Structures are given as C-alpha cells and as structure tokens.
Amino acid sequence: MSKSQDTVPALRRAVRILDMVKASSRPPLAADVARQLDLPRSTVHGLLAVMVELGLLEKNASQGYRLGTRLLDWAGDVTEKRDLVTEFYHVLENRADLDAFTVTLTMLEGAEVVYVACRNSATALGASFRVGMRLPAIFTATGNAMLAGMDDTSFREWLALNPVSTWSEPLTPNGICSVTTLVREIAEIRDRGYAVDDEQVHEGLWCFAASVRDHSGQTVAGIGISLPQTELSRFTVAQLGNMAAGLAQAVSIRLGYRGERQDFS
Template sequence: MSKPQDTVPALRKAVRILDLVKASSRPPLAADITRQLDLPRSTAHGLLAVMVELGLLEKTVAQGYRLGTRLLGWAGGATEKRDLVSEFYHELESNPDHDAFTITLTMLEGAEVVYLACRNSATVLGASFRVGMRLPAIFTATGNAMLAGMTDAQFDEWLALHPVSLWPKPLTPNGICSVTTLVREIAEIRERGYAVDDEQIHDGLWCFGSVVRDHAGQVVAGVGVSLPQTELGRYDMQALGDRAVRLARAVSFRLGYREVGGQQVA
C-alpha cells in the first residue's frame, strides 16, 4: 500500500520547530534549528519568519528563538477549560443533593451553547445531553442566563452579530422567535436571578440555568438543572431556580470568584 501523501508538510515542520524550541536549554539559533531538524535553510528561515509574525515564536536579543505569547494564551485557555470542567464535577461529587437532576455545564460560542460536561440522572428526560453537543443559545436556560449576564453594550453587540434573520426555527412551540421576546426574557432573568427553559428545547423537558463566573467576575459558563415536566409538581419553581444559582455559585467559588452581599470582592 502506498504511503498517503502529506498535504500539510509545512505544519508538521512548524510543530517540530516548536517541540525543539521547547526542549532546548537555551533559545536555539536559526542555524541550530536548521541543522538539528535537517531542514533546507530557506525552508527553516521562511517558517521561522512566519511563526514570529504570528506570535508562535519570539526572537531574543541574541537572535535565538523562544515560544511566543500566543501559545501561552492558547495553553491558558485550554487549562482554564479543563479547570472549569474539573471543578464542576468536583462540586457534583461533593454534593449528592443534586443526584435527582440532570446537570449540565455549557459555554457560549457565538449563537450556540456548547456542552462541556453533563451528568444525567436516572430519571428519563425524553432528551439526552452529551459532551460536545451544540444547541441554539436562545432556546436554552444556560444560554439565556449567559446572555443576561452580559452588560447592555455586550448584549447589543451580540444581537448585532446574530440578527433575528439568522436565528434558527424554534424547536418547539415555546421557542423564542423575536427580539422583543428575548429582551423581555433577559430582563426577567436579571430580576429573578436565573433562567428557565420551559420546554423550548424538547417537549416535556424543563431546565433552570445560572451563570458561572471566573476569579475576575467574568461569565465563563452556565450550569443547568434539568428535569421532566412530569416531575415539576414535586418541587417549588423558585426552589429549582435557587438550586441552579447555588450550584453556579459553588462552581464559581471553586474558580476563585468571591462576592459579599452580591458584590464581588478581591
């Protein structure tokens, strides 16, 4: 069998350069990189120039190369996401009071929420959640909670980037389908402190959502507490919303967020 053609050789060479720079005890010179990786001189210099331009590498005063700040930003983002998911699961493990509910953790990406973590209850919901799943933010409790957590300016910017003409068709008859309805929903969420998905994602499925904040007070995710409509009668609606708020605050606390009397403290 013939070997598959490598369609991105430059990318592989760039990764080899990054690995070499990271492993070197001192910032290697262009000549060192060329020799150790057995690269044509023109290829090495071309790649190094582009990698410096993109912030993947930085050139030292001695003309050596070290890892660039752009990589540090990527690494930090990946670490923060892992920490977020880890602390979410740690909180669930330490609090069995949530076992009767399906609990989800999502992040807002554009007009969608992405599911980062979930723990399904034994109760049949009629819908299943899985890591990596995406849903329109305006139909979800966590998505609307995160939209409500924006400043007015940020929310206006989000609306400008995602006009109603681009909104998906509602998944159920209860789905939000106008800016007026969404703005009213956002106002209600801000007043009561949590969001409610009243069968907007799936008939017979309710979810209560609240926001997770990082150490700087920025909204980084949303937690959802879901249960079937048939189980609603066993609980007080306000108590379900408060449950989502408490869980979100507990995860936020684990991430370093502190507040007293509703105000962030250093």
C-alpha cells in the same frame, strides 16, 4: 507515510520546530534548527519568519528563538476551560441532592451554547445531553442565563452580531422567536436570578440554569439542571431555580469569584 498524512508538510515541520525550541536548554539559532531537524536552511528561515510574525516564536537579541506569547494565550484558554470543568465536577461530588437531575455545563460560542460537561441522571428525560453538543443559545436555559449575565453593552453587541434574521427556527412551539421576547426574558432572569427553559429545547423537558462567573466577575459559563415535566410537581419553580443558582454560585466561588453571595437554601 500515507499520502493523506503528507498533505501539510509545512505544518508538521512547524510543530517539530516548536517541540525542538521547547526542549532546548538555550534558544536555538536558525542554523541549529536546520541541523538538528535535518531541514534545508531556506525552508527553516521561511518557517521561522512566519512563526515569528504569527507570534508562535520570538527572536532574542542573540538571534535565538523561544516560544511566543500567542502559545501562552492558547495554553491559558485551555487551562481555564479545564479548570472550569474540574470545578464543576468537584462541586457535584458534594451535591447528592442533585443526583435525580441531569446537570450540564455549557459555554457560549456566538449564537450557540456548547456542552463542555454533563452528569446524566438515571431518570429518562426524553432527550440526551452529551459533551460537544451544540444548541441555539436563545432556546436553552444556560444560554439565556449567560446572556442575562452580560452587561447591557455586551448584550446589545451580541444582538448586533446575531440578528433575528440569523436565528434558528424554534425547536418546539415554546421557542423564543423575537427580540422583544428575548429582551423581556433576559430582564426576568436578571430579576429572579435564574433562567427557565419551559420545553423550548424538547417537549416534556424543563431546565433551570444560572451563570457562572470567574475571578474577575465575568460570565464564563452556564449551569443547568434538567428534569422531565412529569417530575415538576415535586418542586416549586423557585426551588429548582435556586438549586441551579446555588450550584452556579458554588462553582463561581471555586473559580475565585468574590462578588455578592446569596443564600439559595
């Protein structure tokens, strides 16, 4: 084993313990863990105590150990994200009318959106989108769509956690740079049902987006369709906005959302 691989032996031992507990037919005792993993009992007792404290393991009445609920929380979060991406691509399979657009799926993380899925069009956009990319939320259509999808209390909390003094410099001359402008934009998005990035991320690039809701009605993502400014004349703003809103609604329905449905045809 290389030196770099052996810098966190406690973490490696903890993972080995989790694997063993998961594979055991009955909750193993501390002595079982020490014997099967060939570890000192003092080391095992210390690790088990910390893992129980952190919710990674639980101790039953017989002093045996089983996986803790914190792991279930993590697994659930991973599953939800995977389901979201799966349903995004499933809906796109039946939307040949969107082949000419770059279609993206983002999630809100603090003041940024992170791109979790993307289907690029063959049309040159002048900008590239890729999974894992991050951008300031206030400049993106998907970010503003998700902010508009919050209730007023949650939106105020977001503003308090991300004050204007922490905002990134605008990426183009069109970028939002004041709370007043953002609040006005959010109100307009709520009124029309979709968000518009009018060259805020990249000059010559437009994006139309709407928020995705889960079974509880919570906004969990934003879906955007992007096209170069030179292609805008082929559509009306309402047509493009309704395309994005219809796509977001289709994914929301597949996630179990049963709220008010609208006709975006």
